[in-house]
Structures are given as structure tokens and as C-alpha cells.
Amino acid sequence: MIASIAVSSLALAQPVGQELAAPPGVGCPDSPAPILVERSLAKELGLAPGERVRLSGAAGSGCEAIVEGVFEPPADPAVLARERPRVWLHLPDLGRISGRIDEVDRFSIAMRAESDTADLRGRLESLMPGAQVFPSWIVAEQSSTTFNVVSRFHRAIALITLTAGGVFLACIMTLKIQERRTHVSALRLAGISRGSLARWVMLESALISGLGGLMGLGIGAIASWLINAFYQRAYDTTLYFSLVTRDTLAVSLVLAVILGFAAGAVATWRLLQADPLVEVGR
Amino acid sequence: MILQTAVRELRAHPGRTAFAVAGVAVASAMLLDMLMLAGGLQSSFGSLLSGAGFELRVSPSGTLPLDTDATLQDAVALAQDIRSEPGVAAVGSVLALNVQVEVASSAGADSVGSMVFALGVEPQVQGLYRIVDGSDLKGAAEILVDVRSPARIGDTLRLSSVRTFGSAAAASAEFVVVGTAEFVYASASEVPVALPIQALRELSSRPAEASFLMLSAEPDTDPNALARRLQALIPSVEIVSIREIVRRAEMRLSYFRQLAFILGSVSLVVTALLVGTIMAVSINDRYGIIAALRAIGVSRRSIIVTLLVETLALVTLAGAIGLVLGSVTARYLESILSDFPGLPAAIRFFVLEPRQLWLAIAALVTVGVAAALIPAYRASTLPIATTLHREEP
Numbered sequence: 001m002i003a004s005i006a007v008s009s010l011a012l013a014q015p016v017g018q019e020l021a022a023p024p025g026v027g028c029p030d031s032p033a034p035i036l037v038e039r040s041l042a043k044e045l046g047l048a049p050g051e052r053v054r055l056s057g058a059a060g061s062g063c064e065a066i067v068e069g070v071f072e073p074p075a076d077p078a079v080l081a082r083e084r085p086r087v088w089l090h091l092p093d094l095g096r097i098s099g100r101i102d103e104v105d106r107f108s109i110a111m112r113a114e115s116d117t118a119d120l121r122g123r124l125e126s127l128m129p130g131a132q133v134f135p136s137w138i139v140a141e142q143s144s145t146t147f148n149v150v151s152r153f154h155r156a157i158a159l160i161t162l163t164a165g166g167v168f169l170a171c172i173m174t175l176k177i178q179e180r181r182t183h184v185s186a187l188r189l190a191g192i193s194r195g196s197l198a199r200w201v202m203l204e205s206a207l208i209s210g211l212g213g214l215m216g217l218g219i220g221a222i223a224s225w226l227i228n229a230f231y232q233r234a235y236d237t238t239l240y241f242s243l244v245t246r247d248t249l250a251v252s253l254v255l256a257v258i259l260g261f262a263a264g265a266v267a268t269w270r271l272l273q274a275d276p277l278v279e280v281g282r
Numbered sequence: 283m284i285l286q287t288a289v290r291e292l293r294a295h296p297g298r299t300a301f302a303v304a305g306v307a308v309a310s311a312m313l314l315d316m317l318m319l320a321g322g323l324q325s326s327f328g329s330l331l332s333g334a335g336f337e338l339r340v341s342p343s344g345t346l347p348l349d350t351d352a353t354l355q356d357a358v359a360l361a362q363d364i365r366s367e368p369g370v371a372a373v374g375s376v377l378a379l380n381v382q383v384e385v386a387s388s389a390g391a392d393s394v395g396s397m398v399f400a401l402g403v404e405p406q407v408q409g410l411y412r413i414v415d416g417s418d419l420k421g422a423a424e425i426l427v428d429v430r431s432p433a434r435i436g437d438t439l440r441l442s443s444v445r446t447f448g449s450a451a452a453a454s455a456e457f458v459v460v461g462t463a464e465f466v467y468a469s470a471s472e473v474p475v476a477l478p479i480q481a482l483r484e485l486s487s488r489p490a491e492a493s494f495l496m497l498s499a500e501p502d503t504d505p506n507a508l509a510r511r512l513q514a515l516i517p518s519v520e521i522v523s524i525r526e527i528v529r530r531a532e533m534r535l536s537y538f539r540q541l542a543f544i545l546g547s548v549s550l551v552v553t554a555l556l557v558g559t560i561m562a563v564s565i566n567d568r569y570g571i572i573a574a575l576r577a578i579g580v581s582r583r584s585i586i587v588t589l590l591v592e593t594l595a596l597v598t599l600a601g602a603i604g605l606v607l608g609s610v611t612a613r614y615l616e617s618i619l620s621d622f623p624g625l626p627a628a629i630r631f632f633v634l635e636p637r638q639l640w641l642a643i644a645a646l647v648t649v650g651v652a653a654a655l656i657p658a659y660r661a662s663t664l665p666i667a668t669t670l671h672r673e674e675p
């Protein structure tokens with residue numbers, strides 16, 4: 001099977017598929033270029049190892065390539081919204097097909113353990129005028145700007161959600177305790193101290209919010225599973241979009257109990273301020 | 283009278299009402315924000331692109347304008363070919379590159395030796411900037427700077443091409459600043475410059491290249507049909523309409539729309555739960571009174587209407603507060619997302635349009651009233667004698 005595909009390659013960040021006049025030295029490799037095809041593309045085109053495709057680039061009408069294998073791209077959020085699938089091929093083959101012989105976008109350099117990054121960076125930049133040398137942490141920082149913004153956005157949304165949840169909890173606890181006002185007033189008239197009643201009602205608040213929190217964790221875990229299932233399918237990736245960690249569980253539960261307890265405390269205080277005789281209708 | 287009764291009932295329990303109003307207000311603020319987020323990007327991006335006055339873009343195959351460093355190789359001939367096609371009113375070529383800039387005269391020492399994003403344009407056919415001060419480009423050695431640039435009109439800037447590894451020494455040329463401009467697509471961190479495309483081509487040794495072409499259609503021509511026709515004629519490049527660019531940009535940022543949908547739905551569920559619970563408790567408290575009203579001849583319908591009006595009053599008050607709160611939080615969230623890399627500074631994620639406002643109000647009222655319907659109906663169908671005996675109003 002011969003399929004024409006317009007994809008971007010990992011060897012050189014140059015989209016291939018555009019047909020251009022071939023500069024000197026440019027042409028198809030002598031034998032079909034071996035390529036690795038991303039799983040999603042292989043699935044879309046029905047490609048399997050051994051099949052042949054045509055890669056068109058600067059070499060005019062396109063060059064034949066042979067699928068050597070299918071690869072699963074690493075789960076990288078930075079390439080999630082990428083529309084063009086990728087193929088891997090040998091650098092000299094891509095150079096000839098794309099018309100960019102002896103060119104690269106970047107080198108990756110592995111350092112010896114004893115080397116100093118800043119020193120090596122300075123020496124390499126002076127050796128190679130026109131080239132820029134970056135430690136990997138700078139590259140990582142630059143490429144993660146988007147995720148930093150998204151992360152800040154998530155935190156802000158979480159804060160708003162927490163406020164909404166807190167108010168909701170306070171409201172429910174107030175109503176719940178107000179429902180018991182006749183009962184509590186009767187107990188006060190029977191001689192039970194305010195302190196005992198306060199402890200009792202607040203313990204009940206903490207229990208209710210704790211139970212609600214546990215149920216919330218269950219709902220959250222199911223929602224997280226659904227989110228992962230939906231987005232992994234939508235983006236055809238193995239990336240996890242929502243992670244339920246032990247810390248997340250602990251923080252959620254503690255916050256639910258604290259908020260419920262605080263709301264219960266406010267409602268209890270208001271309840272105990274009221275005249276028990278009025279509350280029981282006398 | 284029904285409204286007065288409803289308001290009196292809400293005022294009788296100020297603490298409970300205050301909490302309920304606060305809860306529904308926060309939920310409605312969240313709902314409004316999410317509705318603004320869901321449509322904001324599309325609306326903002328669409329009007330930004332349309333404002334430029336060019337309905338189509340031509341870019342290297344498989345890319346959108348400035349998506350990658352790839353360029354249209356024989357752009358001069360390509361532009362001429364497209365210009366001769368029926369239905370095409372104007373074609374403008376744009377070459378966009380990073381160049382080194384230094385101030386060769388006057389003030390602006392801040393920018394010495396810095397890297398800027400340079401746009402090579404055809405001044406008479408461009409939709410990338412609006413002149414703020416001075417004049418547009420006329421001569422080959424003239425340059426426009428961003429309004430935020432430290433350079434001033436009359437300054438001379440020396441531009442140098444970025445020297446690539448293994449290349450000969452970088453070429454450079456001097457340009458006189460003739461005006462300041464607002465660049466439509468500049469991101470918050472970018473301070474671009476514009477110069478004649480031929481000058482940038484010479485400076486960068488790219489004699490016939492362009493990053494993309496901007497096309498405007500004749501008034502009686504459908505831009506989408508023109509895009510399809512041109513694409514069929516020239517399959518080696520990407521020809522897309524503004525609608526298509528907006529659709530693709532939306533796909534890339536679809537996460538925000540989906541998030542908006544999920545959180546908007548959660549807000550409505552919270553509102554329903556809150557209103558439903560509050561009304562259920564509030565009505566439970568009044569079983570005796572409701573039974574007494576039924577006993578003296580008040581109809582079921584009147585009971586239900588009174589309780590629903592009470593809900594409506596609660597939701598309306600909370601919704602009004604929520605809309606104000608939502609506008610404030612939208613501004614805060616917008617300030618966070620404005621740091622999103624690569625997006626034009628003019629893009630807004632949260633856009634308040636009348637449609638969104640009405641949708642938020644309608645959703646809130648519908649959900650609130652629907653949530654109160656069950657307890658209200660239950661109250662209206664209480665067995666009168668048994669309830670009166672049990673409740674002793």
C-alpha cells in the first residue's frame with residue numbers, strides 16, 4: 001500500500017508534504033527510507049510494519065518510505081494539542097527529502113558527571129558562534145510556561161470551588177442544626193449544660209461533614225476516572241489528566257471536616273444563644 | 283400579596299436566608315464565569331481576526347500562520363498567482379522573523395542588542411497593526427515600533443539578522459522610526475517592529491520567502507468558497523478562512539470549553555441542591571401554617587405559587603449578587619490566563635455577552651424553581667387534619 005502523508009518529523013522540525021523545487025543535492029534516498037510511525041497515525045491510515053508510504057517534501061513528487069515499526073509517543077502534555085502526527089526517520093534521509101542537508105534544529109548533549117554546566121555552556125557557545133546552549137532545566141522551564149499558567153488557573157478555580165463548597169456546607173449545617181432547635185431547647189430545659197450540647201452538636205457536625213467528605217472522595221474518584229477515560233480517548237494518549245493522590249484525599253477530607261466543624265460551631269453558637277422557652281413555643 | 287408573603291418569610295429567618303443567598307450567589311458567579319469562558323475565546327479570537335479585514339490566510343502546508351518557522355518559499359510568484367484569481371480583492375505578504383535590534387541614535391538604551399519580533403509587511407495591504415503616532419511605512423529604510431517600545435519617532439535602529447551556527451557574519455541595516463503602532467496579534471511579552479517586507483527579505487537573505495499571505499475577498503465573494511477553490515488550485519499550501527482558524531484554535535484550547543461545561547454543570551447542581559434543601563427545610567417548618575391555610579380554603583395552586591415566588595425571590599437576589607461577584611472573579615481569572623504564552627494580548631478568555639448573561643439567569647431561575655417544585659408540591663398535598671393535629675401551628 002502506498003499512502004501520501006503530510007506529517008512533521010522529529011528529526012528536523014520541518015513539516016513535510018509541501019512540494020517545492022528541489023535544491024541541488026536534494027533527492028530521494030537510494031532505497032526506501034525506513035520510518036517509525038506514531039500509533040495514532042498508523043491506526044488512522046491502517047499502516048503496519050513492512051508497508052510503504054510516500055513522503056513528499058523538497059524532493060518534488062515524493063519519496064518512498066517503508067514502515068519499520070509503530071511507536072507509542074511518550075505521554076507528554078506539551079504535545080497534546082498537536083494536530084499533525086509524527087514519524088521518525090534517519091536524519092540523512094529527512095535532510096535529503098526536506099532539502100535541508102546537513103542541518104539540524106538542535107543537539108542534545110549528555111554531560112559527564114564531573115562536568116560543570118555553566119562552564120561547558122560558555123565553552124560551547126564560544127566554540128560555535130551563532131549557536132545557543134541551554135541547560136535542560138531552562139528548556140523545561142520555557143516549555144512548561146503553558147502548564148504553569150494552567151496550574152495557576154486550576155488553583156484559582158479550586159479556591160472558588162472551595163469557597164462555594166464552604167458556603168454550601170455552612171448553609172446545610174445551619175439548616176440541619178436549626179431543624180433540631182426544639183429538641184436541643186428541650187434538653188436545655190431538662191438541665192443539660194450548654195457545653196455538653198455544644199460538644200454533642202459539633203461532634204455531630206464533624207461526623208456529618210466527615211461522612212459527606214468520604215462520599216465526596218468516592219464521587220471525586222469516579223469523576224477522575226471518567227475524566228481520564230474521556231480525555232485519554234479524545235486525545236488518543238496514555239497521559240493521565242486527573243490524578244487522585246493520597247495527599248489530595250487527605251487534604252479534601254480534612255478540609256471537609258474543618259469546614260463542617262466551623263459551620264457547625266457557628267450554627268451551634270447561634271442556637272444556644274436563643275431562649276429555650278421561646279424555641280419550644282412557651 | 284404573594285410576593286409580600288414570600289419576602290416576609292425570607293426575612294423571618296435572616297441567618298438561613300443569608301447563607302442561602304451566599305451559597306446560590308457563589309454558585310451563580312461560577313456559572314456566569316464558566317459561560318463567559320465557554321464562548322469568550324471564540325468570540326474574542328473571531329473578532330480579532332475579522333478586525334484585520336482579511337478573510338483568508340495562506341501558510342505552509344499543514345500549518346497555521348506562525349505555527350512553525352516554516353515559510354512559503356516562492357511567495358512572490360505565489361502572491362501574484364493568487365492576486366490574478368477571480369474573487370480576490372487584495373493579497374498581502376508577511377515575513378515574520380526574530381532579529382537583533384540596537385538603537386543607533388537618540389534615547390532607548392533599554393533595547394540595545396535585544397531580540398525583537400520583526401514583521402516584514404506590504405504597508406498598503408496589511409492588517410497587522412494600527413498606526414498610533416507618526417506615519418505609515420513609505421520608504422525602504424523606515425520602521426514602525428510598538429507603542430510600548432522605548433524607541434521614539436526619529437530614532438535610528440540597527441537591525442541585524444540572527445546569525446545561525448556556521449553562517450557568515452550577520453547582515454545588518456539601519457532604519458528610521460517613522461511611527462508607533464499597536465500590533466494586533468502581539469502577545470503581552472512581545473514588542474514587535476514592522477518594516478517593508480523587501481527590506482526584511484534582504485536583511486535575512488530570504489529573497490522570495492513569506493511566513494504567510496493575507497487575502498481579502500471581493501465583497502460579493504464567499505470567503506469560504508474562495509478558500510476551497512484556491513486550495514484545490516494550489517494544494518501545496520494551506521489556505522484557510524478565519525472561521526477555520528478560529529475552529530482550529532478552539533480545538534487546541536478546547537480544554538477550557540470542556541472545563542467550563544463541567545464546572546458550569548456542577549454550579550447548577552450545587553444551586554439545585556442548595557435551593558432544594560433550603561426550601562425543603564423551610565417548608566417543613568411551615569407544615570402547620572400551610573395546613574391551616576389549606577383548611578381555611580386557600581387553594582393548592584396558591585400554596586405552590588407562593589412557595590415558588592419565595593424561591594424566585596431568593597434566586598433573584600442571590601443571582602444579582604452572583605453576577606457582580608462573577609464579573610469580579612472573571613477579571614481575576616482573566617489576569618491569570620493573560621500570561622498564556624503565544625496568544626495575542628488582545629485575546630480575552632472571559633467575554634460577557636448579553637447571550638451569556640441571559641443564559642445564566644435563565645439556567646439559574648429554571649434550576650432553582652425546579653428544585654423547589656417537589657417540596658412545594660408535597661406541602662400543597664399534605665393531609666390537612668393529620669398535619670394540623672401533629673404540627674399545632
